[in-house]
Amino acid sequence: MSQSAFTISHDQLPALVQAMPKAELHMHIEGSLEPELIFALAQRNGVTLSYPSVEALRAAYAFTDLQSFLDIYYAGASVLLKEQDFHDMAWAYFLKAKADNVVHAELFFDPQTHTGRGVPFEVVIQGLHSACERARTELGVSSALIMCFLRHLSEEDALKTLEQSLPYRHLFIGVGLDSSERGHPPEKFARVFARCKELGLHLVAHAGEEGPPEYIINALDVLHVERIDHGVRCVEDPELVKRLARQGTALTVCPLSNIKLCVFKTMKEHNLKTLLQHGLKVTINSDDPAYFGGYMNQNFLATFADLDLDANDAYTLACNSFEASFVSDSVKAGWIAQLDQTFARFNAQS
Numbered sequence: 001m002s003q004s005a006f007t008i009s010h011d012q013l014p015a016l017v018q019a020m021p022k023a024e025l026h027m028h029i030e031g032s033l034e035p036e037l038i039f040a041l042a043q044r045n046g047v048t049l050s051y052p053s054v055e056a057l058r059a060a061y062a063f064t065d066l067q068s069f070l071d072i073y074y075a076g077a078s079v080l081l082k083e084q085d086f087h088d089m090a091w092a093y094f095l096k097a098k099a100d101n102v103v104h105a106e107l108f109f110d111p112q113t114h115t116g117r118g119v120p121f122e123v124v125i126q127g128l129h130s131a132c133e134r135a136r137t138e139l140g141v142s143s144a145l146i147m148c149f150l151r152h153l154s155e156e157d158a159l160k161t162l163e164q165s166l167p168y169r170h171l172f173i174g175v176g177l178d179s180s181e182r183g184h185p186p187e188k189f190a191r192v193f194a195r196c197k198e199l200g201l202h203l204v205a206h207a208g209e210e211g212p213p214e215y216i217i218n219a220l221d222v223l224h225v226e227r228i229d230h231g232v233r234c235v236e237d238p239e240l241v242k243r244l245a246r247q248g249t250a251l252t253v254c255p256l257s258n259i260k261l262c263v264f265k266t267m268k269e270h271n272l273k274t275l276l277q278h279g280l281k282v283t284i285n286s287d288d289p290a291y292f293g294g295y296m297n298q299n300f301l302a303t304f305a306d307l308d309l310d311a312n313d314a315y316t317l318a319c320n321s322f323e324a325s326f327v328s329d330s331v332k333a334g335w336i337a338q339l340d341q342t343f344a345r346f347n348a349q350s
């Protein structure tokens with residue numbers, strides 16, 4: 001269906017956003033740990049938290065930048081010890097995804113956050129994998145795992161993690177780069193990404209969230225990534241914007257995250273609409289939904305409420321999420337056909 005063909009009215013947008021099938025391409029599974037589950041797992045595993053209650057923990061979610069969030073995020077992950085814990089965390093996410101009509105999710109996981117505390121790699125990946133399988137059979141939600149390297153650690157540590165992961169190579173589809181961006185440029189991880197490319201893994205990296213446009217350029221030119229996670233600072237370099245548009249490189253944007261981490265002061269100031277107007281392949285994602293105030297549909301609704309987006313933008317964003325995913329062309333075509341049916345139904349009612 002061609003863009004700008006829809007006459008669906010503004011008051012129908014919430015129902016349309018809910019009904020349309022979509023893919024989530026940028027979410028950290030450890031960032032889906034709700035305070036209630038953190039406390040339940042702490043109790044189950046005998047872990048002491050430095051917050052007295054769920055309410056006190058949630059009240060601490062007042063971040064000033066990425067690092068202030070990461071400090072709490074890594075502390076929250078300390079309750080994950082057993083395979084069942086990883087399974088329970090991912091299963092809770094999949095229930096939310098299903099409720100939002102997410103039909104496919106590519107989940108980031110941070111093995112070093114766990115292996116650094118003595119949790120074996122196998123425990124992490126088997127717990128996540130069994131939840132992915134369960135999501136497929138019980139919910140009809142498709143998913144895949146992307147292993148992220150923590151960029152505040154050394155490349156040697158990332159290489160060691162890659163070695164540990166090799167017996168489980170069949171359980172994840174790609175690698176990414178996350179954690180503290182400033183001062184840890186993509187080129188720090190050139191060798192490990194080159195090795196991952198040889199292994200046939202998909203490659204993505206966080207870049208241009210807090211870091212400058214050069215980090216996006218080096219993620220593309222040095223790491224050879226296929227998607228940029230965030231990438232919102234690309235607008236500071238008009239040549240880069242033109243290149244991203246020409247190449248059709250996807251930017252997996254996370255609107256609520258960007259507000260919570262003060263990348264933009266308010267949603268009205270978010271540049272997502274500008275990125276779309278430049279012809280960039282933007283997708284909407286939740287990043288760390290338990291910490292940033294919403295899952296997929298809340299990200300869509302908050303963005304649409306403040307940026308004057310319409311049904312044509314909703315179609316573009318959902319279609320981009322399928323096109324930028326790492327599934328086969330035939331699977332993408334099936335989901336886009338479902339998307340077309342949803343929009344045709346709403347269009348006929350308008």
Ligand code: ADE
Pocket residue numbers: 028031066073178179180181206209257287288
């Ligand atoms: N890890 C979890 N969320 C992240 C984000 N938004 N940026 C970088 N690393 C992260």
Ligand code: ZN
Pocket residue numbers: 026027028178206229287
């Ligand atoms: Zn992220």
